[in-house]
Each structure stands twice: as structure tokens, then as C-alpha cells.
Amino acid sequence: MVTVGIKDVARRAGVSPGTVSNVLNRPERVAAATRSRVEEAIRELGFVRNGSASTLRAGQSRAVGLVVLDVGNPFFVEVARGVEDVVSDRDHAVILCNSGESPEKEARNLRVLAEQRVRGVLITPAGDDTSDLLRLREHGVAVVFVDHSASGDVCSVAVDDVAGGELAVRHLIEKGARRLAFVSGPKAIRQCSDRRRGALRALETSDLLPGDLTDIVVPEMNAHGGQLAARTLLDEGLPDAVFCANDLLALGVLRVLLQAGVRVPEDVALIGYDDIEFSSAAAVPLSSIRQPTYQLGKIATELLLDECDDPAGHAHQQIMFQPELVVRESSG
Amino acid sequence: MVTVGIKDVARRAGVSPGTVSNVLNRPERVAAATRSRVEEAIRELGFVRNGSASTLRAGQSRAVGLVVLDVGNPFFVEVARGVEDVVSDRDHAVILCNSGESPEKEARNLRVLAEQRVRGVLITPAGDDTSDLLRLREHGVAVVFVDHSASGDVCSVAVDDVAGGELAVRHLIEKGARRLAFVSGPKAIRQCSDRRRGALRALETSDLLPGDLTDIVVPEMNAHGGQLAARTLLDEGLPDAVFCANDLLALGVLRVLLQAGVRVPEDVALIGYDDIEFSSAAAVPLSSIRQPTYQLGKIATELLLDECDDPAGHAHQQIMFQPELVVRESSG
DNA sequence: GGTCCCGGTTGACACGTTTTAATGAGTTCG
DNA sequence: CGAACTCATTAAAACGTGTCAACCGGGACC
Secondary structure, eight states, X not given: OOOOOHHHHHHXXXXXXXXXXXXXXXXXXXXXXXXXXXXXXXXXXXXXXXXXXXXXXXXSOSEEEEEESOTTSHHHHHHHHHHHHHHHHTTOEXXXXXXXXXXXXXXXXXHHHHHTTOSEEEEXXXXXXXXXXXXXXXXXXXXXXXXXXXXXXXXXXXXXXXXXXXXXHHHHHHTTOOSEEEEESOTTSHHHHHHHHHHHHHHXXXXXXXXXEEEEEOSOSSHHXXXXXXXXXXXXXXXXXXXXSXXXXXXXXXXXXXXXXXXXTTTOEEEOSBOOGGGGGBSSOOBEXXXXXXXXXXXXXXXXXXXXXXSTTOOOOEEEEOOEEEOOGGGO | OOOOOHHHHHHHHTSOHHHHHHHHHOGGGSOHHHHHHHHHHHHHHTOOOOHHHHHHHHSSOSEXXXXXXXXXXXXXXXXXXHHHHHHHHTTOEEEEEEOTTOHHHHHHHHHHHHHTTOSEEEEOOSSSOOHHHHHXXXXXXXXXXXXXXXXXXXXXXXXXXXXXXXXXXXXXXHTTOOSEEEEESXXXXXXXXHHHHHHHHHHHTTTOOGGGEEEEEOSOSSHHHHHHHHHHHHHHOOOSEEEESSHHHXXXXXXXXXXXXXXXXXXXXXXXXXXXXXXXXXXXXXXXXEOXXXXXXXXXXXXXXXXHHOSTTOOOOEEEEOOEEEOOGGGO
């Protein structure tokens, strides 16, 4: 186990350790000749800078944290791609954490990120208690909310979920649905409650009543949760149409309905949310609400790094995208 | 921006910094009364240990790296779940990196991990040049190959891809296929070449010739690559059956074939690999080769941490699982 | 010719923690 | 009763890098 440090490089190149550090961090301040000598020494010795020492001394790392609700959800994978691209452009690293929609796991993840002294955190909060986040900020860690709108003193990038919910349900109503079901995860998850509010708004602007929308709440927003929900629907009597809070739920619902011999969309129309890639390849191609997912991650990261680079001159922004209806067979 | 260090805690609790460190790292060595006093001080002050300083002094961090070929692939997401569970049980963190099947990106990721002084790296190599990995090991970083078998001096956890390929193609042949296509990513990816070898082996044990298997190579092993492959197939004349090196490819192929009016399995039988969750919900439920994915991640991590905890007494192991054929409509 | 300045380089200290040997206070044993 | 031990705690020395004030040599300017 060899350990070659900055001073070994310095000795080899015939300069002081300070100069090597300068080559690493502010190459423009060192004469071209010296620099190339140092760079060669680095290569010859196979030196890799000790990130811990660097972070310790500099007071901040070159990493940001990304905390998502579910790494298994293609929606977040796409967000992560956007984050990754920006972050690696700016020569930083991203530490990906999964909260699994659990506030406890989220808190654990945040503690790890705090210990790592990340420059900032991109997060889709699992609950509505953001006090942990605010404490983080007091410790000098920038925070940007992803897919979650925020108040004035913090950046956020979100998609208008109320509008999305309204879009989905209005579409179902226009297709003739009179009795509807809304399948979602826990109410505490903002995406769920907002999309539900949108759904209700669509009812209001039609001749339907709030009672015409049945709520089905499942513990997890994935295909398994969707299967659970579909069984409940089969037991309690099928509605005309089902709106699912995300595509994974919708795929789970679809699967169980088809197995039970229910025709989609003839017997029950179905629409999901997120427009993940698999939706269009489903047994019955799935209608959905499309969001600018990659953009979400990209812009959130740009806001975050801008804030890190110039905390004083940074003005917090709340960016809100508009979602888009994608109609396929499942509701066509 | 408040920064509270170990010595602030020490002052508050009326002990020395060393004792606080002991409470953090070897609680059993400090008297119960002192310990609870320190713990209270930590809580009151909101102290979070500086991971960089800790790593620097201790010489190793409490993190492992996981480098996968494609975070967008549910196969690796499932592996990551296995890794995550073990790692957080043992109070470590995991840094997830994506190589996107590119050796260059892989090298960049490894450099970052080396800088972070991770204890070990779990990796599915993108190419067959493992010299970077060996260099890492000389720097004291343990390495375990995931979904990639290795020689005696390093741990690996893999699934028998040759057997899997054979399983898939034998099944297609038994279903009556005479002309076959194999859709895969670059040959340099071992999974692809092994599954292809298995396919050829299945031909040998039948009355078919190697020439009866057409190779379609696409640059990316995802749904997009599958669509590309399907268009090639449509142009060059359809075979009786298609074997795809993973399910994402198969889903892409399926989509384009169905759009072109090709009936699956009547006109063309189709089988994928990995048995990801979406496969069973596809337009035509997809036959596939199932692997113990979660186990793969879990066991790899256990091997890795065992090696880290006791490098001397550790015997390298190469574990090989057997895959399993799952027949659904696409080949039924 | 002296002064000033400037780009390039240096040396030493500081970052917050872990670790080791040393210290001190009890406790047991010969 | 002193020696030998144990257990809990401490003080100080690292870990490898970044930073900043100081320094040096050489040109420009008056």
C-alpha cells in the first residue's frame, strides 16, 4: 500500500509543496515550465490528491448530495441524469441517496451528507417537516428543492402538480368518465396531495361532485402499490376511470386489471403521471402526464452551484414548469 | 454559519477532546456517566462530526463506491438495493457512480473514489482492461467485481451468463425457431459476449449451424438500442426468434415490431435477459432469464466489507449463481 | 542608481479529528 | 502498607492539504 503525497511530488519536481497545491487548484498562477514539471511528477508517481485533507483544509468539498424518494423510479433516474451532467461538467461529484419516502431514512441520509461537508443538497423531501433542511443551511450547506415548490428564502424547481392533476382528470371526464378513482401514496407526500387537488379542481369545473372521486391510498408509490390498489378497486367495484399519482402505480394497476379480465380502456380508462419510458411499451400503452424531468435536475443543479459559488450575490428562485398531457390507448 | 467541533463539545461536557472522540468511536471504553454527559452536549450543540477530518486521520473512510454500467437499468437498481441494505446495516455509506458503459467515464469515477479514499469498490467493469482496478488495490482499496467473474486474486460475484444464453436460445429452438437473431451491446461488454457464447452452444447441441444466428450490435444496451436493432431486423428480413442481451433491449425491439404490425410470438418469438419488473407488464409479457439480482449486490458487499475488516485473514472468493428461464407470452 | 512593482515561489501554520503513551485514581493482592 | 494492576481520562502528536504573508529576482520608471 503506497501512499504518495503532495510533498513527494514536490520533491520529485524540485519545488515546494505549496507550488504543487497551486498547480492543482490555481494552475494559472504558476509558470508554464514549472507547471508541466509538476504535472509530469504527478503522473510518474501516480499521485492522487487526498480528498479528505483537501476538504478539511478548504472547508468544503467538491461534492453535492442528491436525495430522492425512490431510485427505482425512472422519473428520479432521469432527474439524476440531469444532475450528473451539470455536476461533472463543473468537476464536482454527486452522492446519490435514497430516502424511500421515509423521513427517518431521509434524516439519516442528510446526516451522512452533513458529515461529508457537501457543498449543497438537492432534495425531494419525503415529509413536510423541513426543519432538518433549514438546520443544514445554517451549517453553510446550500439547499435546492427538486420537484417541490418552496417559499422565498430557498431555491426550488418544480412542476405544477395541481395543473397536472387537473389536466389528467379533465381528460378522463371528457372521455366520458363519471365515477373516478385516484390512486396515490401517502398524503404527506406533496406530489400526491397536489395532484389530488388538481383532480378535484377538474371535478369542480365539470358537473361532477367531489364524492365522485374515490381515494385509494397505498403505502408505496411503485408497481407493487399499484397492484394493491387494483385489488381494492376490484373488491369495491370498478370506477369508469383511474388516475394514478405516478406511472409505476398505473403499471401495477394495469397488470392486475388485465389479469382479472377487465378491458382497458373500454371498461376502465387509466392514466398515470411522469410519462416514464416504459409507459409507452406497456400492455396497453399508458396515457400520462409528461414533465421536463431531465431539465428539472439540470436547472436545480445550476441553481445550487450558483448559490455555492456566490452565496451573497445569489437571489433565490422558485421555478415552476408546466406539465403536458400525453394521450395513449389506455384512455383513448 | 456555525461550526461546532469536537472541542466545543468537550468544553461543554467538561472533558477532553479525546474522550469525546472515544464516545464517538469506542463508546464501551468510556464510563456510562461521562458518556451520557458527552452525548447530551453533542445534542445540545447540534454537533456533527467532520467526516473529512475523521477520514484523514483514520486513513480510511466509512464509504464504499459502487460503479455500475447504467443506473437507468432496473437490473442495477436492484443490485444497488442489495448493496445499500448491507452497507447501511454496517453503518457505512455508498457512493453510486454510473459509467454508462464507457471506460473513460469509469476511469473518472474511479479517480473520484480514489480521492475520497473509499474503503472499497464494487464494480461492473465497462471494458476488459482492469489495470486501473489493480492500481486501486495497490493503494489499499478493496475491489469486488459484480456480475463479472474474476481470477483467483480478487473477489467476484456473478451469474453464469453462458448458461443463461444457452437456456434462452435452447428454449427458442425448442419452440421451433430455425433462424435466430442476437441483439446486444458492444462485444467488449463481457455480459454480451458470454451470453452470445451460450447462444452458440445451444446451437451446437441442436441441428442448427452458427450461421443461423445473426448478430445485431447496437451502441447502447437500453430501449433506444433495441429500437435501432428492430429497424435493422425489419430491413434485413425477420428471423423466427430474437434473443436480446437484456430486457431493455427486448422492450425496445418489441415496441418497434408491434408498431410495424409484426405479431409476437406468432411471427417472431422474443426473449430478454434480467427479468426486470417491467417485462411482465409489457405489451406482450416478455420471456426472460432471471438472475438473483438483489443477492448479487448483497453478497458482493458482504465480501467487500469482510475483506476491508480483515484484509489478512480474507480468502478471495469467486461466486457464481445459476440463472433461471422464465417463460411468458413473448415466446410461449 | 535607487525605488517600486510584479509575477512566481516558498514556508509555516491551520483545518478537526484519531491515536498513543502517559497520568491519575482506585482496587486488589502479597 | 506498598506494589502491581485496572480503568478512565488526558495531552500532544500526527494525518495531507490549502492559504497567506513573506520573500526573491528582475524589469520599469523617474
